[in-house]
Amino acid sequence: xxxxxxxxxxxxxxxxxxGVATVRLLRSLGVEVDFPRxxxxxxxxxxxxxxxxxxxxxxxxxxxxxxxYDYVVLPSGxxxxxLKVHYPELFxxxxxxxxxxxxxxxxxFELSQFVVRVLGVEKLGEGLKGRTLAYHHxxxxxxxxxxxxxxxxxxxxxxxxxxxWEADRECCGFxxxxxxxxxxxxxxxxxxxxxxxxxxxxLVSTDAGCLLHLAGRMKRRGKPIPVRHLAELLWEARNAx
Amino acid sequence: xxPRAYPKESRALLAGRPEVRESVTKAALHFHRNRARxxxxxxxxDWRDFAAQVxxxxxxxxxxxxxxxxxxxxxxxxxxxxxxxxxDAHRILGEIVKKEGVRLAVxxxxxxxxxxxxxxxxxxxxxxxxxTDLGEFIIQLAEEPPSHIVGPAIHKSLEEIRALFAEHLGxxxxxxxxxxxxxxxxxxxxxxxxxxLGISGGNFLVAExxxxxxxxxxxxxxxxxxxxxxHVAFVGIEKLLPxxxxxxxxxxxxxRAATGQPIGxxxxxxxxxKRPGEPDGPEVLHVVFVDHGRTAALADxxxxxxxxxxxxGACLNACPVYRQTxxxxxxxxxxxxxxxxxxxxxxxxxxxxxxxxxSTLCGACxxxxxxxxxxxxxxxxxxxxxxREGLTYPFExxxxxAYAEAMVRPSAYRLASKAMRLFPGVLKSEALPxxxxxxxxxxxxxxxxxxxxxLWEEIKDEG
Numbered sequence: 153x154x155x156x157x158x159x160x161x162x163x164x165x166x167x168x169x170x171g172v173a174t175v176r177l178l179r180s181l182g183v184e185v186d187f188p189r190x191x192x193x194x195x196x197x198x199x200x201x202x203x204x205x206x207x208x209x210x211x212x213x214x215x216x217x218x219x220x221y222d223y224v225v226l227p228s229g230x231x232x233x234x235l236k237v238h239y240p241e242l243f244x245x246x247x248x249x250x251x252x253x254x255x256x257x258x259x260x261f262e263l264s265q266f267v268v269r270v271l272g273v274e275k276l277g278e279g280l281k282g283r284t285l286a287y288h289h290x291x292x293x294x295x296x297x298x299x300x301x302x303x304x305x306x307x308x309x310x311x312x313x314x315x316x317w318e319a320d321r322e323c324c325g326f327x328x329x330x331x332x333x334x335x336x337x338x339x340x341x342x343x344x345x346x347x348x349x350x351x352x353x354x355l356v357s358t359d360a361g362c363l364l365h366l367a368g369r370m371k372r373r374g375k376p377i378p379v380r381h382l383a384e385l386l387w388e389a390r391n392a393x
Numbered sequence: 394x395x396p397r398a399y400p401k402e403s404r405a406l407l408a409g410r411p412e413v414r415e416s417v418t419k420a421a422l423h424f425h426r427n428r429a430r431x432x433x434x435x436x437x438x439d440w441r442d443f444a445a446q447v448x449x450x451x452x453x454x455x456x457x458x459x460x461x462x463x464x465x466x467x468x469x470x471x472x473x474x475x476x477x478x479x480x481d482a483h484r485i486l487g488e489i490v491k492k493e494g495v496r497l498a499v500x501x502x503x504x505x506x507x508x509x510x511x512x513x514x515x516x517x518x519x520x521x522x523x524x525t526d527l528g529e530f531i532i533q534l535a536e537e538p539p540s541h542i543v544g545p546a547i548h549k550s551l552e553e554i555r556a557l558f559a560e561h562l563g564x565x566x567x568x569x570x571x572x573x574x575x576x577x578x579x580x581x582x583x584x585x586x587x588x589x590l591g592i593s594g595g596n597f598l599v600a601e602x603x604x605x606x607x608x609x610x611x612x613x614x615x616x617x618x619x620x621x622x623x624h625v626a627f628v629g630i631e632k633l634l635p636x637x638x639x640x641x642x643x644x645x646x647x648x649r650a651a652t653g654q655p656i657g658x659x660x661x662x663x664x665x666x667k668r669p670g671e672p673d674g675p676e677v678l679h680v681v682f683v684d685h686g687r688t689a690a691l692a693d694x695x696x697x698x699x700x701x702x703x704x705x706g707a708c709l710n711a712c713p714v715y716r717q718t719x720x721x722x723x724x725x726x727x728x729x730x731x732x733x734x735x736x737x738x739x740x741x742x743x744x745x746x747x748x749x750x751x752s753t754l755c756g757a758c759x760x761x762x763x764x765x766x767x768x769x770x771x772x773x774x775x776x777x778x779x780x781r782e783g784l785t786y787p788f789e790x791x792x793x794x795a796y797a798e799a800m801v802r803p804s805a806y807r808l809a810s811k812a813m814r815l816f817p818g819v820l821k822s823e824a825l826p827x828x829x830x831x832x833x834x835x836x837x838x839x840x841x842x843x844x845x846x847x848l849w850e851e852i853k854d855e856g
Contacts, residue, residue, distance in 0.1 A: 164845045165810060166838065171845030172852055179855070187849045192806040198793050200754060202776030206797035213801040295756035323713045327753025332830035333786075334751060336404045339834040340414065340717040341753075368835030 155183050156221035158214075158260075160231040161193040162360040163381070170360070170381035174227045174263060177387045181271055190217040196234040197328050204242060211239050212249070215256050223270065224260045227383040229293020229358050230328075232262040237296050262293055262358060263383055264302040274305055279392030280385065281311035286352035288345070288366070289321045290359035303358060303382055310389030319348040326365035342369040349377075358382040394724040396736055396748045402722035403751075413548045417540070417719040420547045425710040427653025428761065440646050445765040447643075448701035451600075451633050452691060458600040458633045459682065465603025466680055469665030474681040476627075482509045485681055486592075486625060490518055493623050493677070495590040499581070501607065501614040502526035503594025504542055504704055505627045505683060507726045511592065522592075523584045525613035530577055534561050540720040542727065543651050543706035548719040581613070591621040591675065595628035596647065596703070598680070599637050604664050605680065606640065608647060608657035615659050624666070624675040630682050631691075631700040643703070650705035650763040686739035695774050696738040701764040702731055708758035708768060714751060723748060730758035734771040742775055746784045749775040810844050 155178060159171045178185045195210030214235070218224045226232040239253040267273050285307060293299035307314060325331070325341025332338075342365060349355070355370075355377055357363050363379040370376035394402055406413055451458055463473050476482040489495070498520050500506065512533070515522040524533040528546040532539060534557045539545030546554070554573060558564040564576045593614060597606040605626050607614045618624050634643060648654040667674030691697050709715045709729030720728030725736045725748065733752060736745035749772045758768045779785070799805040813819065821837040823829050831838065 159845045161806075165813070165840050168841035168843060168845040168848055172848055175849070175852055176855070187846070187853065189846070190803045192800040192803055193796075195797070195800065198797060200773070200776070201750075201789075201793065202773070202778070202780035203790075203793045203797075204777050204780075206793050209797050210800045291753065291755035291757070295760060323753050323755035323757065325713065325753065327755070330750075330753045332827050333747075334400060334403070335830045335834050336407050337714055337717050337751070338753075340407055341713050344418065344713065344716070364838065365835065368831070368838070371836035372834060 153183055153222050155185050155223045155225050156218050157185055157187045158191055158194075158218065158224050158226045158231065158235075159187065160226055160228045160360065162364070163227055166364055167360045167381045167384075170227055170383040173381070173387035174225070174383040177263075177267075177276070177383065177390055178225065180390050181267065181273060183271070186221070188217045188221075194231045194234045196231060196238070199234065199238055199242065201329055208242055211242055211253070215239070215252055218256060222259065223266065224256065225263055225266045226260070227263045227358065227381065228360060229262050229290045229297055229299050230361060232260060233292040233296035235260045262297055262299050264306055264358060264386065265297065265299050267386070268302040268305060275309040276306055276386060276390040277392065278311050279389040280307060283312045283354075284352050285312050285314055285380075285385070286317050286349055286355050287314050287320060288324060288355060288357040288362055290357055290362050291323050293358050294321060299358065303356075306386055306389065307356070307382075310386075312385070312389075315350045315352045317348065317350055319345050324362045324366050326359075326361045328361065331365055338365070339369050342366055343373075346370060346373065352377065354378045354380045354385075356380050356382055356385055394722075396724040396740075396745050398724055399722050399748055399751055402724065403718045406718050406722055412550055413719055414717050416550050417548050418716045420544060421541075421710040421716050424544070424652060424706070425761075428650055428707055428710065429653075431649035431653035431655070432761075435645070435649070437646075437649070440642050441763055441765050443642050444646055444703075444763055445701060447634065447639055448703075448764050449698075451635060452631065452697060452700050455630065455633065455691060458635060459630060462598055462600040462603055462633055463682075465601065466665075469603050470668075471603070471665050471678040471680050474679060476509075476681050476683045476685075478683075478685045479509045479514075482511070482627065482681060482683060483514045485679075486511065486514065487518060489623065489625060489679060490515075490520055490590070493589055495520055495623070497584065497588045498522040498590040498592055499584050499588040499617045499621060500524050500529070501591070501593035501617045502529050502545070502609070503592070503627060504539070504726060505594045505629050506592060507539060508685060509627065509683065511627075520590075523581060523588075525581050525585070525611075525617050526609070527574060527577055527611060527613075530581065531557065534558075538721065538726070540728070541706055541709055542704050542729075542731075548721070585616045585620050588617075588621045589623060591617040591619075591624045593618050593624065593626045595626050595632055595680075597634050597640065597643060598628050598632050599640070600633050600635055602637050602664065604637060604662050606644075607661040607663070608644065608659070609661075610652075610654075610658040612659050615661055618661060618663060619673045619675065622675055623677045623679070624663075625679040625681060626663075627681045627683055630684055630687050631702075646763045647703055647705055650703075650707040650761070690738040693738065696734070696771060698766050699731070699734050699738045699771065701766055702735070703764060705763055707761040707763065711757040711761045713755065713757065714753065723751075730768045731766070734766070734768055734775065737775045737778075742779050742782060743784060745775075746779060749779070807846065810846070813840055814843075
């Protein structure tokens with residue numbers, strides 16, 4: 153099985169170690185991992201802002217980069233949903249390119265969903281015993297890709313305790329360009345998340361954008377707790393076993 | 394304030410009146426949790442599918458159903474009018490007011506009459522008009538527009554309401570909520586008994602029977618539509634349902650979506666004015682079908698689905714953006730997620746700009762919508778259209794072009810990645826507007842010491 157890792161630009165730049173963790177985790181599960189060098193950004197910021205011509209340019213580039221692999225795996229729900237849900241929308245009615253987008257969508261998976269649904273692995277190890285974590289469900293992972301049980305299952309089966317958090321399924325307020333277009337609303341949303349956040353040793357999510365935003369706001373408010381990308385925790389779950 | 398002022402208005406509200414955020418969040422989450430519980434008690438997915446299909450069907454044959462509804466209403470003795478917009482609506486209402494010698498009117502809660510600006514019009518005609526829904530009454534005293542489709546005074550704290558009532562109704566400054574409601578009831582009871590005109594909206598209008606359906610919890614709509622001699626109902630043309638039996642799903646679905654109730658406390662099915670021998674009801678019933686942009690929206694291949702909306706407010710309660718401010722900064726009668734897609738459909742993308750950008754596309758709205766309006770998809774549609782019409786921030790287009798240009802060239806991407814690390818100050822610079830917008834309220838961005846694409850070169854041959 154040949155899998156291409158789409159690291160995504162935010163993770164590449166701000167959570168580089170989560171990329172390393174993703175590669176090691178997948179290899180430990182018997183997957184042959186490649187990192188196609190031509191990859192950049194999936195184009196979601198342009199798409200969400202309504203610049204579909206530019207988004208299509210980036211989508212075409214990305215589709216070419218990831219051609220020929222059995223699967224494309226992303227340690228991200230948001231960029232994952234861009235490929236899986238929105239690329240086909242972008243090329244609707246464009247015949248050959250639409251079919252290409254659908255074909256890519258079919259073999260694209262968010263990391264935890266890939267591990268559970270494609271590899272059929274529900275227990276990675278016991279490396280998270282005694283860890284108390286708060287899990288933030290990123291909106292696109294949750295509502296566009298249906299990534300809900302997978303990360304929870306993998307973390308809990310490795311011994312982690314996920315603290316109950318009333319706002320765990322609410323948007324953190326990042327929203328890509330939204331975070332700088334309407335920053336006051338964006339951080340008010342983060343504050344609602346953080347005001348309800350129970351005591352935990354780390355805040356975990358599958359999306360670098362949410363983590364950057366929540367971490368930045370926590371630091372600005374004071375008393376921050378560490379934020380960790382899901383991929384890092386999953387590799388710890390596996391590696392310490 | 395027009396929608397264009399949303400960024401400024403929302404910022405000012407959050408900074409200047411933080412108590413609004415608190416009141417709105419508390420009330421909206423209360424509705425939201427009740428809805429979730431109420432949905433879980435019934436086969437809600439079947440209901441939502443059914444409701445979405447019925448609405449889609451009605452919209453696909455709206456002309457036919459309007460004719461049918463008109464014929465049935467006439468048979469039952471109602472007077473039927475069609476109003477293209479506020480001007481028509483004002484003219485029609487003005488003629489009724491003159492003919493019937495109306496000096497005092499009582500109003501049932503209706504978002505459409507807000508859309509049409511009827512209160513201001515009635516005042517201009519010398520008619521004293523009172524909102525009789527408690528929430529609407531509160532904001533009428535406060536001289537504010539509704540902040541929520543279902544709970545118009547959702548943004549008001551108990552203290553504010555106490556102060557308003559003390560000023561206008563002379564209640565004690567420490568009156569309990571029960572005392573305040575009783576004071577409003579006493580005040581409005583007088584108005585109900587002496588008003589010549591009752592004005593309502595319409596939750597549904599059943600085409601096959603000409604039945605006007607009104608749903609409420611306070612009993613004020615029943616009084617407003619049966620005590621005065623004349624009843625005028627303003628109904629959006631999209632409110633039609635084909636059959637009476639459709640109500641079997643729509644009534645409980647509306648109540649569960651709106652407040653989590655199994656059904657509204659009072660449901661009025663009105664068929665024509667008082668008949669000979671009947672003790673109650675108005676002598677004259679007017680039904681005014683209102684277009685106000687709906688026909689144009691109906692002709693829109695993608696946007697027409699907003700006309701399915703039954704005004705339950707569930708998307709507002711689910712929306713984390715709405716919950717920070719309530720409805721006022723939106724600058725449009727309908728706020729929250731549905732407001733962001735109704736505004737461009739009814740006003741056009743230019744006048745609604747930038748409401749449809751005020752979303753993280755989190756999808757919480759579409760998850761709860763009882764008629765399955767794909768709100769995030771519509772937001773994207775309007776954004777795409779807005780760009781094509783040149784509705785963008787200054788420098789937005791060249792910036793996006795440059796970004797796309799870099800991203801289709803991996804070497805440019807990698808160069809930018811290197812530059813970011815050579816000049817780490819760039820990500821903290823207050824001089825760059827986009828960076829400043831991030832760092833004013835959050836700590837500055839710290840890139841990883843080395844990007845993953847460099848680390849890959851070291852781990853690619855690991856076992």
